[in-house]
Amino acid sequence: MRAIGIILAGGNNHRMRELSQKRAIAAMPVAGSYRSIDFALSNMSNSHVQKVAVLTQYNSRSLNEHLSSSKWWDFGRKQGGLYLFTPTLTMENNYWYRGTADALYQNLDWLKQSHEPYVVIASGDGIYKMDYGKVLEYHIDKKADITVVCKEMPQGADLSRFGAVKADDNGRIIDFEEKPMATDAHMVSCGIYIIRRRQLIELIEKCAQEDRFDFVRDILIRYKNVKKIYSYKIDSYWNSISSVESYYETNMDFLKPEVRKHFLQDYPDIYSKVQDLPPAKYNAGSNVKNSLVASGCIINGTVENSILFKKVFVGNNCVIKNSIILNDVYLGDNTHIENCIVESRDTIRANSRYVGEDGVKVVIEKNDRYIM
Numbered sequence: 001m002r003a004i005g006i007i008l009a010g011g012n013n014h015r016m017r018e019l020s021q022k023r024a025i026a027a028m029p030v031a032g033s034y035r036s037i038d039f040a041l042s043n044m045s046n047s048h049v050q051k052v053a054v055l056t057q058y059n060s061r062s063l064n065e066h067l068s069s070s071k072w073w074d075f076g077r078k079q080g081g082l083y084l085f086t087p088t089l090t091m092e093n094n095y096w097y098r099g100t101a102d103a104l105y106q107n108l109d110w111l112k113q114s115h116e117p118y119v120v121i122a123s124g125d126g127i128y129k130m131d132y133g134k135v136l137e138y139h140i141d142k143k144a145d146i147t148v149v150c151k152e153m154p155q156g157a158d159l160s161r162f163g164a165v166k167a168d169d170n171g172r173i174i175d176f177e178e179k180p181m182a183t184d185a186h187m188v189s190c191g192i193y194i195i196r197r198r199q200l201i202e203l204i205e206k207c208a209q210e211d212r213f214d215f216v217r218d219i220l221i222r223y224k225n226v227k228k229i230y231s232y233k234i235d236s237y238w239n240s241i242s243s244v245e246s247y248y249e250t251n252m253d254f255l256k257p258e259v260r261k262h263f264l265q266d267y268p269d270i271y272s273k274v275q276d277l278p279p280a281k282y283n284a285g286s287n288v289k290n291s292l293v294a295s296g297c298i299i300n301g302t303v304e305n306s307i308l309f310k311k312v313f314v315g316n317n318c319v320i321k322n323s324i325i326l327n328d329v330y331l332g333d334n335t336h337i338e339n340c341i342v343e344s345r346d347t348i349r350a351n352s353r354y355v356g357e358d359g360v361k362v363v364i365e366k367n368d369r370y371i372m
Contacts (some may be wrong), residue, residue: 001133003118005044005052009124010097012058015243019363023062026124029309029326031254032294035066036241037124038272041073046268047132051080055103057087057096071073072273099213111201123191127250128238135232139194145227149192151238161242162188163216167231176221183322184207190238237262248360251307251324330369
C-alpha cells in the first residue's frame with residue numbers, strides 16, 4: 001500500500017479513572033488476550049502498510065514491553081518496520097507532546113524521510129477491523145484533502161466523548177464539533193484519517209508556527225471550509241475504550257457470538273504478542289457460563305457473563321458475575337464480585353464482597369499474596 005501509518009497512543013485520560021494509572025490507554029487489555037493497540041496494528045499489517053510509527057508518552061512502560069518485538073504483527077522486515085517514538089529532548093525542544101499535532105511536529109523528520117505519498121493516522125484506543133486500502137481508494141476517488149472515518153451512532157447515544165460530524169449527501173464534512181455537550185449530529189469521528197504526506201507536513205508546520213497543538217481542533221475544524229474533508233462510513237463493529245464505561249461495554253460485547261465471530265474467526269485476523277501459558281484449568285466444583293477465560297487461569301468457583309484475562313486464580317465458592325478480571329489476579333475463597341473491573345496483579349482476600357451498585361466499580365486491592 002502506498003501509505004505509511006501513524007498510531008497515536010500517547011494520551012492520558014482521566015475518564016479511565018484508576019485504570020490509566022499503571023498503563024497507557026493503548027495498552028489496556030481487551031477480550032481476554034489482546035491489547036487495545038493490537039487492533040490498529042493488525043489493521044495496518046493486514047492493509048499492507050509496511051512502515052508504522054507509534055507515538056506514545058504517558059505511562060508507556062507497559063506499551064513498550066508489549067511492542068518489544070514487532071514480529072507478531074509482521075513488521076520485522078528489511079524495509080519499513082515498526083517505530084516507537086517518545087518525546088525527545090533536543091536543543092530546540094524540551095517539551096512533552098503537547099497535543100496530537102505537536103506529537104506529529106516533533107517527529108516531522110520521520111515523515112519527511114519517508115517517500116510514500118499518503119499517511120494513515122489511527123488512534124490506539126479503537127476496537128475495530130478495517131481495510132485502510134478501501135479508505136485510500138475512496139480518498140483518491142473523491143479527490144479529498146483529508147478523509148475521516150466515521151461511524152453512525154444509534155439514536156440517543158451519548159456523543160459527548162467523540163468528535164460529532166455532519167456531512168452532506170456527497171460525503172463532504174460540513175460541520176465538526178469536538179466533544180459537544182449537546183448536538184443533533186448522528187455521526188462520530190473514529191479517529192482514523194487519511195491525508196497526503198506533503199499536505200500533512202505543510203499543515204503541521206503551519207500549526208507549529210502559530211503555536212497550535214491539536215490535530216482535530218486546529219486542523220480538521222479550522223480547515224473544514226477551506227480543505228475538502230470527506231467522511232468514510234464504517235459499517236462493521238467499532239468502539240473506543242476512552243472511558244471506564246465504554247471499556248466495560250466493549251469487553252462485554254465480546255460475549256456476543258456475532259462480535260466474537262467478527263474479530264476472532266473471520267479473516268483477516270487480529271494479532272497479539274504470544275505468551276506461552278497452559279490452557280485454562282477448570283477444577284471440580286467450577287461452573288462457568290457465557291464467559292471468556294484466557295490461558296493460564298485456574299477456576300474453582302462460579303463465573304457468569306464475565307471476562308477473565310490471563311493467569312487469574314478463582315478460589316473455592318467464589319461467585320463472579322458481569323465482571324472483568326484483568327491479568328494475574330488472585331481471588332481468595334468465598335469472594336463475591338459483581339459489576340466490577342478488578343485491576344491486574346491484585347490479590348483479593350477471602351470472604352471479600354465487591355458489587356458495583358450504580359455503574360461499574362473499579363477494584364484495586366494490594367494485599368500480600370503469600371504470607372509465610
